[in-house]
Amino acid sequence: xxxxxxxxxxxxxxxxxxxxxxxxxxxxxxxxxxxxxxxxxxxxxxxxxxxxxxxxxxxxxxxxxxxxxxxxxxxxxxxxxxxxxxxxxxxxxxxxxxxxxxxxxxxxxxxxxxxxxxxxxxxxxxxxxxxxxxxxxxxxxxxxxxxxxxxxxxxxxxxxxxxxxxxxxxxxxxxxxxxxxxxxxxxxxxxxxxxxxxxxxxxxxxxxxxxxxxxxxxxxxxxxxxxxxxxxxxxxxxxxxxxxxxxxxxxxxxxxxxxxxxxxxxxxxxxxxxxxxxxxxxxxxxxxxxxxxxxxxxxxxxxxxxxxxxxxxxxxxxxxxxxxxxxxxxxxxxx
Amino acid sequence: xxxxxxxxxxxxxxxxxxxxxxxxxxxxxxxxxxxxxxxxxxxxxxxxxxxxxxxxxxxxxxxxxxxxxxxxxxxxxxxxxxxxxxxxxxxxxxxxxxxxxxxxxxxxxxxxxxxxxxxxxxxxxxxxxxxxxxxxxxxxxxxxxxxxxxxxxxxxxxxxxxxxxxxxxxxxxxxxxxxxxxxxxxxxxxxxxxxxxxxxxxxxxxxxxxxxxxxxxxxxxxxxxxxxxxxxxxxxxxxxxxxxxxxxxxxxxxxxxx
Numbered sequence: 135x136x137x138x139x140x141x142x143x144x145x146x147x148x149x150x151x152x153x154x155x156x157x158x159x160x161x162x163x164x165x166x167x168x169x170x171x172x173x174x175x176x177x178x179x180x181x182x183x184x185x186x187x188x189x190x191x192x193x194x195x196x197x198x199x200x201x202x203x204x205x206x207x208x209x210x211x212x213x214x215x216x217x218x219x220x221x222x223x224x225x226x227x228x229x230x231x232x233x234x235x236x237x238x239x240x241x242x243x244x245x246x247x248x249x250x251x252x253x254x255x256x257x258x259x260x261x262x263x264x265x266x267x268x269x270x271x272x273x274x275x276x277x278x279x280x281x282x283x284x285x286x287x288x289x290x291x292x293x294x295x296x297x298x299x300x301x302x303x304x305x306x307x308x309x310x311x312x313x314x315x316x317x318x319x320x321x322x323x324x325x326x327x328x329x330x331x332x333x334x335x336x337x338x339x340x341x342x343x344x345x346x347x348x349x350x351x352x353x354x355x356x357x358x359x360x361x362x363x364x365x366x367x368x369x370x371x372x373x374x375x376x377x378x379x380x381x382x383x384x385x386x387x388x389x390x391x392x393x394x395x396x397x398x399x400x401x402x403x404x405x406x407x408x409x410x411x412x413x414x415x416x417x418x419x420x421x422x423x424x425x426x427x428x429x430x431x432x433x434x435x436x437x438x439x440x441x442x443x444x445x446x447x448x449x450x451x452x453x454x455x456x457x458x459x460x461x462x463x464x465x466x467x468x469x
Numbered sequence: 470x471x472x473x474x475x476x477x478x479x480x481x482x483x484x485x486x487x488x489x490x491x492x493x494x495x496x497x498x499x500x501x502x503x504x505x506x507x508x509x510x511x512x513x514x515x516x517x518x519x520x521x522x523x524x525x526x527x528x529x530x531x532x533x534x535x536x537x538x539x540x541x542x543x544x545x546x547x548x549x550x551x552x553x554x555x556x557x558x559x560x561x562x563x564x565x566x567x568x569x570x571x572x573x574x575x576x577x578x579x580x581x582x583x584x585x586x587x588x589x590x591x592x593x594x595x596x597x598x599x600x601x602x603x604x605x606x607x608x609x610x611x612x613x614x615x616x617x618x619x620x621x622x623x624x625x626x627x628x629x630x631x632x633x634x635x636x637x638x639x640x641x642x643x644x645x646x647x648x649x650x651x652x653x654x655x656x657x658x659x660x661x662x663x664x665x666x667x668x669x670x671x672x673x674x675x676x677x678x679x680x681x682x683x684x685x686x687x688x689x690x691x692x693x694x695x696x697x698x699x700x701x702x703x704x705x706x707x708x709x710x711x712x713x714x715x716x717x718x719x720x721x722x723x724x725x726x727x
Contacts, residue, residue: 346576352563353570357554363518364623365543365571410558 140408144421148205151428155201158432160439161192168193199330204323204431204445205424206330206337207390208400210382212423215397216404216415217344217379220351221372222283225405228398229383232286232376233293237266238387240301243315247308255318256325256332256388263384269293271376283372320444321391323431329389336385341420343378347371348413355412395449396423403460426453470530470545470626470659471496472517477525479509479516486512487523490685492678494627499653499660501674503667503694505704508680510663511551514629517661518548529627543571547623549616551631551663557605561615564604565591568622590621594648610641617648628652630662634669642666646673667720671695672713679703691717 156168163185171183171193185193214229222231230236241262245254274289305312350371353361361368386393400423401415408414427445430452434443472494479487487509494500502510516523519534519542527534529545537545547568555564568590569583591597594614599607607615613633620628633649634642650673653660664670670677671691679687679694681703687694695718700708706722713719 349573349578350575352556352559353567355554355556355559356564356567357550359515359518359520359550360548360553362520362539363543363546363548364567365538365540367539405558409560410556411563 137408137411137414140404140414141417141421144418144425148421148425148428151425151432152201152205155204155428155432156193156197158436159192159197161189163189163193163197195326199327200324200431201428202330203325203333203389204428206333207323207386207393208396208427208430209420209424210333210337210340210386211393211397212400212404212419212426213341213344213416214379214382214386215423216401216412216419217347217351217375217382218397219401220347220354220412220415221375221379222287223355225402226398227287229379229386230294230392230394230397232290232380233266233270233297234263234380234383234387235266235392236294236297236301237262237264237269238384239319239392240297240304241265242318243301243304246311246314246318247304250311256329259318259391260384260388263387264380266293266297267376267380267384269297317444319392320446321393321449323390323427323445324442325389333385333389336381340378340382340385344375344382345416345420347375347378348411348416351375351412351416355410390427391446393427393446393449395446395453396427399453399457400426403457406460472500472627472659472661473526473528474513474517475526475528477513477516477523477527479512479521479523481512481521486683487516488683489525490680490683492685492688494659494661494676496626496659497653497657498675499650499662499673500676500678501670502661502663502678502680503665503670504680506665507682508703509683510680511631513680514548514631514661514663518542518546518629520548540571543623543625545625546627546629547620547625548629549620549631549633551635553612553616555604555607555612555615558603560600561596561602561604561607561618562587562591562600564615565596565600565618565622568619568624571623586624587618587622590618594618594621609636610638610644613637613641613645614648617645621652626657627659627661630660632663632665634664634666642669649673667695667700668713668718671717671719695720 157163157165167183167185170181171185171190173179174181174183211229218227218229218231219225238259241258242255245258270290270293274286277285305315350366353364353366354368354371358368401419404415404418404422408418430448431445433452434445434448437443474490474492477487477490490513502513504510515521517527534542565587566579569579572583573579591600596614596618633645649660652658677691677694678685679699686703687699695710697708697710700706709721709723711719711721
C-alpha cells in the first residue's frame with residue numbers, strides 16, 4: 135500500500151483518538167458538543183456548542199491541553215526514536231540511547247531533592263536531557279576524533295550509568311522524596327497549557343528538521359562509504375539529525391517525564407507495516423506515536439478512575455502485547 | 470574521462486597502505502587492478518573515490534578529485550564497494566533511485582527525470598520485473614546487478630567497481646562482466662575495477678595494474694603484466710601462463726609433480 139495511504143490512515147487514527155480523549159473522562163462530553171465547541175474557537179466562526187460553562191471549562195482547560203500534550207510528547211518520542219534508528223542504522227536504537235533520560239532524571243531529582251519545589255522541573259528536565267546527550271557526544275567524539283557510531287553508543291551507555299548512579303545516590307539521601315521522583319519518571323501528560331506552549335516551538339522545529347531528512351537517512355542506510363560516494367556528507371547529516379532528535383527528546387521529556395516504549399516500538403511497528411524508507415517511517419512515527427500516547431493516556435485516566443495510572447506503566451503494559459500482535463501479523467513478510 | 474593517479478600514498482592507522490602509486494585509466498577503457506590480498510587494491514579505489522585521505526594527485530578528466538565538492542565528485546565517479554550494505558526492506562526501484570542523489574538538492578526530492586533515468590537503467594539491466602522486490606529477497610547475481618544499476622543511475626563517466634564478481638558462480642560472473650563491458654563500449658565509460666581472478670581480469674580488461682605491498686609493480690596490456698615471473702614473485706604461486714581466446718593470457722595453477 136502506498137505511502138500516502140498509511141499517512142492518511144495514521145492521521146485519521148490520531149484524530150479519532152484525540153476526539154475520544156476529549157470526550158471521555160470523569161465527566162463525559164457529547165461528540166457533537168465537543169466538535170461544535172472546537173469549531174466555535176476558530177476565527178470568524180460562531181456556533182453554539184450546547185456545552186455548559188462547566189463542560190466547556192473541562193474541555194478547554196483540562197482535556198484539550200492534555201490531549202495536545204499527549205499527542206506532542208508521543209509524536210516527538212517516536213519521531214526522535216526513528217531519527218536515532220536512522221543515524222545508528224539500528225532498529226533498536228531509542229531516544230534515550232545517548233543519555234537524555236539519565237541526564238533529565240538526574241537534574242529533576244536534584245531539583246526535587248535540593249530545591250524541594252516542582253516549579254523548575256520541566257526546565258531542569260530539558261537542560262538535563264540536552265546535557266546528557268552533549269556529554270555522551272563529547273565523550274564519544276573525543277575518543278575517536280570524529281566518532282564512529284559504535285563509540286557514540288558506548289559513550290551513551292557510560293554516561294547513562296554514571297548519571298543514574300548519582301541520581302540513585304541522591305534519592306537515597308532523601309528517601310522521603312522518592313515517590314515524587316518516581317511519579318515524574320513514570321510520566322504524566324497532564325501539565326496543562328503552560329507545558330503545551332513551552333513544548334510546542336521545539337516540537338515544530340525538531341519535527342520539521344527530522345521530516346525533511348527522510349531522503350538523506352535513506353541514503354545513509356547504504357553505509358557511510360556509499361553515501362559519501364553518492365555525494366552526501368554523511369557526518370553532517372548524522373549530526374543534524376542527532377541534534378534535532380535530541381531536541382525533540384528533551385522537549386518530550388520536559389513535558390511528559392521519562393515515558394518509555396514509545397520511542398523504540400512505534401517506529402519499529404510502523405516499519406513492519408509500511409516499509410523501511412525513512413520518508414514513510416518518520417511522518418508515520420510522528421502521527422502513530424501521538425495516537426499511541428493519547429490512547430495510553432486515555433486508558434491511564436479511565437481504568438482505575440478516579441485514580442490515575444502512571445502513563446509509563448500503560449505504554450509498556452498495552453504496548454507490549456500490541457507490538458507482539460504486529461510482529462505476528464507481519465511475520466509473513468519476513469519469510 | 471581519463472583517471473590519472475600520480476604518486477598516491479595512503480596511511481591507515483599510521484601504517485602506509487599505499488606508496489607512490491602512479492597509474493592511468495584511459496577514457497573508454499577498462500583498467501583492472503590485480504594483486505595479492507592486502508596489496509592495497511580496494512584502498513586505491515577508495516582513494517580515487519575520495520573516501521580516504523591521500524597524498525599525491527588524482528585527477529578525473531583533468532580535474533583534481535580533492536578539490537571537487539562531494540556532489541560534483543559523485544557526478545564524475547560512481548562506486549560499487551566489494552560488500553555493499555543493502556537495506557533489507559528497501560525495494561530494487563528505491564535502491565536504484567539512490568543513484569540520483571548527486572543531482573538532488575539537500576532538501577529536495579527526485580524529479581520526474583530522476584525517476585525516468587532509474588527506470589531506464591532498470592530496464593536496460595533486465596531488472597524492471599524486480600523493481601518492487603525488497604533487496605533481502607534477491608539472489609547473489611541479482612544483487613550484483615542491482616548494485617550496478619544504482620551505480621549506473623549516477624550517470625557518471627567513470628565506474629569504480631571493487632570486486633564486482635565476489636561470491637558469484639561462473640555463469641553470473643560472466644553475465645556481470647559482459648554487462649560492464651557492454652556498458653563501457655556503448656556509453657564510452659571508463660571502468661576501473663579490482664579483480665582477484667587473474668584470468669577473468671585478462672579476458673575483460675584492456676589494461677592491468679599489478680599491485681603488491683602497497684606499490685604499483687607493473688602496468689600494461691594483460692600479456693605484459695601476467696608473466697610467470699611477475700605472478701610467481703608477487704602472489705607466491707606456481708603458475709603457468711598459456712594463450713587464451715584473442716591471445717589474452719590464461720593463468721593455470723601448477724600442482725607439484727611427483
